[in-house]
Amino acid sequence: MKIPPSTGPALVGVLVGAVAVMILGFSFGGWMLGSSAQKMADQRSAVAVIDALVPFCVTQSKADPTGSAKLVELQAITSTYERRDFIMKAGWATTPPTEAPNSDLAMACSKVLS
Template sequence: MKLTWIKPGVWGAVIGSVLTMIVGFAWGGWVTGGSAQETARLQADSAVTSVLVPFCLAKAKTDPAAAKKVGELRALTYSYEQEQFVMTAGWATMPGSEEPNRGVAEACASQLLKTAEAK
């Protein structure tokens, strides 16, 4: 008894599996475990930053030299310089932390500049 359908059946299963993976990863939204972890980390960092920015803005408001420092901040042209300025001013250093948070500094500088322009 010769089963002639086995070879085409196996090839069909292999080709079907490969096509399913191609379609799934390209258009179906499938991701690897590593890229899922990276996406989760980025979302968590973004959420933490958005929660901490109001603290940075409050520290900037309560700074006795805030008006002068915001003027200096506005004079800086590059976002890296603005971020560094907020970090150096201590506004992006959260309570219980020894070092400033770069993401918070970037978002805080952006908000401070928007607020300064609105005035």
């Protein structure tokens, strides 16, 4: 069986077209690898968990017997990182199953309480 002479350029065209579709798909079409999608899902779920726990932190600040005095102190602090540390030291960003405060929760809580 003899291969027609136009088969070579057709195969090259198919190969170039496949590579072009892959480049366009990954660059502009929204395609991604499974590992990239997993990273994005992990980041979004972490943000959602923090958003869900912010009301808990605010409730902790209101339930604290010295909470009103601490809120006045918190308002006087200008640095966001110092506010985060203040909330962590106050214990408002510590959720019940854990013993250590969550710094991301403290940062989000400081934005709400300010």
